[in-house]
Amino acid sequence: MYIKNNERTISVNDNMHQKDGVSFGHHMWAKTEILVSNGDVIFNPNGKSHFAADCPFTRSENMVVIGGCEYVHNLLFGVKCDQFEIPTLYDEEGIGLANSTVPTDTYKTPNGDVAILYRPGHLVQLFGVGITGTAENDITVYPVDYREKNITLSKVNEDGLTVTGTMLPFRFTSETLDAGERKKYFGKKVNEDGITGYYLKRFESDPVIKHIWKTGEDVEEETLVSSTDIWENTSGLNAVETFTEIILKVTKKDIKEFFIYNEQEDRTRINTIALFNGQFVQDETDPSDTGDYRDVRLFSKLCIPTEYLTLEKDLNIIYRVYSMWCTPTRHNTYFI
Secondary structure (H helix, E strand, O other), X not given: OEEEOOOOOOEOOOOOOOEOOEOOOOOOOOEEEEEEEOOOEEXXXXXXXXXXXXXXXXXXXXXXXXXXHHHHHHHHHOOOOOOOOOOOHHHHHOOOOOOOOOOOOEEEEOXXXXXXXXXXXXXXXXXXXXXXXXXXXXXXXXXXXXOOOOOOEEXXXXXXXXXXXXXXOOEEEOOOOOOOHHHOEEEEXXXXXXXXXXXXXXXXXXXXXXXXXXXXXXXXXXXXOOHHHHHOOOOOHHHEEEEEEEEEEEOOXXXXXXXXXXXXXXXXXXXXXXXXXXXXXXXXXXXXXXXXXXXXXXXXXXXXXXXXXXXXXXXXXXXXXXXXXXXXXXXXXXXX
16 A cells, blocks of 8 residues: 555555555565675674675575465465466476375365465475576676566567576486485486486575664674564664575585586586475385475576686575565655
C-alpha cells in the first residue's frame, strides 16, 4: 500500500519491496547485497561478515526471478499458481534427479485436508555458476530478466546481439569424489564420454538470520538486537535491520576441470551466480548412493564482473538478503 501527500487516492498493491519511494513488484525483498572477493571471509557473529582487511571486492544486487517469487508465495500462503509450470533443472538440462511425483502428504485445515506443496527439506540451499555474454563479449555485466528460468539461456538483447548463458559444472571428472566433496557437490549429469559434471554446490555454511542495529556501513562493531531492545525499548526501532547471510565459495579447484577438458584452461572464468531450491534424496538401501537433489528450480540470479579463476585462489561470496521496515522517504511516500 502507498499513500502520497496531497493526494486523495489510496492505491493498494501486492508488492513486497519498499525502497526510496519506488515500488518494484518483481523484487521480493527490501534489498539484496552480494559481495565477491578473493579475500578470506571474516565471520562476524554480531553483525555483517566481511572480507579480510585491504582485500578488494565487488558489490552487486541480485534478481529474485519469477520462479523464486512464486516459490515464496507458495510457502507463505499454501496455494499453488496454475497459470504455468516453473521448469526444473532436470526439465531443462537433465541435471540432478528426475522430478518427483505430486506430494500426497496432507495437513489439516477447517475445510479439510490439504496436500502439501513441497516435501520437507525442499529449501533454497544450492548455488550454481556460469558465463553470460555474447559471442563478442562476456565482460559486460548483463541485467537479469525477471522471467529467466535458468543460468543457461539464449535471447536477443536491445542491440540485436544474441546473449547466451552457459551453466558450468563445479567439478567435471570421471573419478569418485572424496567423502568431503560428496557432501558439497551435486546436480550430477554424465556426458557422452562418461564424465560426470557436478553443477550444483551447497552453501559453505548454514545461512544465519541476524537482527542488528543499522549503522549504514559494514563495521565490526555492530551489535545484535536483543529481545529487550525489541519488546521493551520501543524507541528508535527504525534503526534495526534484518537479513539472512549466506556464504558461498568457489574454490581454486572448481570449474577448472571443465575448461581443461575443453582445452581452454587459461579462459577459466565465471560471471553469473544463481541460487536454487530443491530437495535432497538418497537411497539409504544402496551404500554406493551418495544422493542428489530433485525438483531443483532457479530462485535468484545475478551477473557480476567477470572473475578469472586461473589464479590459485578461492572466490568467496557474502550473500545477504534483507527484509526491513522502511521509514518515510524524501518523497513522503509510505510503503507497507
